[in-house]
Amino acid sequence: MELSGPSTSPTEKTAIKSQLSFNQDLSEVPDETSSEWHFSIPRRYVVAIMAFLGFCNLYALRVNLSVAIVAMTANYSYVVNGTEKYRQDYPWSTEVQGLVLSSFFYGYIVTQIPGGWLATRVGGKKMFGLGVTISAFITLLTPAFASANLYLLVLGRVIEGLAEGVVYPSIHSVWSCWAPPLERSRLATIAFSGSYFGTVVSLPLSGILAEYLGWPYIFYFFGALALIWCILWWLLVSETPQSDRRITDAEMEYIRSSIGPSANHIKVNVDPPWKRFLTSLPVWAIMIAHFSENWGFYTLLTELPTFMKDVLKFDLKDAGLLAALPYLVMGIVVQIGGFLADWLRSQGHLTTTQVRKLCNCGAFVCQTLFLLAAAHSTTPIAVVTSLTVAVGFGGFAWAGFSVNHLDLAPQFASILMGLSNTVATLPGMISPLLTGHLVKDKTPEEWQAVFYIAGGVYLAGAIFYGLFASGERQKWADIPDSYALCRDDQSHASTEDMPYGTGSCE
Secondary structure, three states: OOOOOOOOOHHHHHHHHHHEEEEEEEHHHHOOOOOOOOOOOOHHHHHHHHHHHHHHHHHHHHHHHHHHHHHHHEEEEHHHHOOOOOOOOOOOOOHHHHHHHHHHHHHHHOOHHHHHHHHHHOOHHHHHHHHHHHHHHHHHHHHHHHOOOOOHHHHHHHHHHHHOOOOHHHHHHHHHHOOHHHHHHHHHHHHHHHHHHHHHHHHHHHHHHHOOOOOOHHHHHHHHHHHHHHHHHHHHHHOHHHHHHOOOOHHHHHHHHHHHHHHHHHOOOOOOHHHHHHHHHHHHHHHHHHHHHHHHHHHHHHHHHHHHOOOOOOOHHHHHHHHHHHHHHHHHHHHHHHHHHHHHHHHOOOOOOHHHHHHHHHHHHHHHHHHHHHHHHHHHHHHHHHHHHHHHHHHHHHOHHHHHHHHHHHHHHHHHHHHHHHHHHHHHHHHHHHHHOOOOOOOOHHHHHHHHHHEEEHHHHHHHHHHHHHOOHHHHHHOOOOOOOOOOOOOOOOHHHHHOEEEEOO
């Protein structure tokens, strides 16, 4: 496959460059008059590594409250005049806890599409860094908010959601400038995998911090860590290759010849066909599948530590560690799912539509079965195993719906992802509140209802996606590829020629 865009270097040299590994600078390709080879990390991979660490911090800031709230509302015993008494830092009901946990998403849902729009005007690097910076400061202030007033805490979480909502769309603007077409899946996978890694690290570490230092240090530690990342982001990452002072001439030439003018962040203003988006059944299939996957994901993300402590009787440290296990598995399975989808598609035995439906519907059905198994398991090991497998299968689903936007309308893929991610944020708002209403006495039977509902949502998503999903380019997408948040200037005319891969855009 040839790299599109104007080429200013010899064809043979460009071909060699495109095959270099990520840890080998493009300047290693010597000119005919040079015998030296120089080794360094290409600047576009510095951007990818920093984005990976950014998503690690972002998810740590998002999920640490799920562990902290267990400690904040726990009963502590103390002795007065020989009498043992109990107290809570915050005697919140399950309904109030659900409100606190869900408040983040009230802000998060608002800035998904506006965040992408702003990134095209002021730059993806600026919006990405600004979102994480604001979130870090709010996290540092969270203990003070909680001490002052419940509603101030809720307001702080809403503001944090507003800040984090711009981050995912913004990274697409970054890749529109930095990622050559043949490397976009690879670079995006490096960056987005940070979301799962951040979850895996932050959940057990939050439990340890709460156990030995106290719950406020959860917010102090992760807030400070995120601020350190922010400083490095502003110092090390440039908006475009052209503005990067450390980039080699060879790498600059390679990126410009690969992706053309978007390397200079050219702004475009063409209105997307919103009416066609909202009346397309394949688009609705993606949105409902995204909603279904996130219902189970957010339910377990926010409630699993509480479930493990109240029902399985784990202490807070062990609950945080075990709650992280499903997301470690999912981070691995996401990569396997992407390779599997690519392999099935490349064999030519299944159409794109069939591959998408197989990955998505197969995963949803398996997730339903394992959630039901968790609801009826009688031992902690069986419950944890069932929940881990259920979450892990979500990685295969991401190889279905999350790349389906590219099949339907390559030039509008980023807009469609923003639209589906907006819908998929609703579970983060609804699920904790519903769980709070269902789980009042903290009994296994009440938690069974939570798992039944999640399994039912998965099953409904599998049915709708199986009936209405498509892997074919839609007729309404047959317009000039002149607008997309991700600036797919070199969009492939057919999905048959498109490189497939996966990436998380929560």
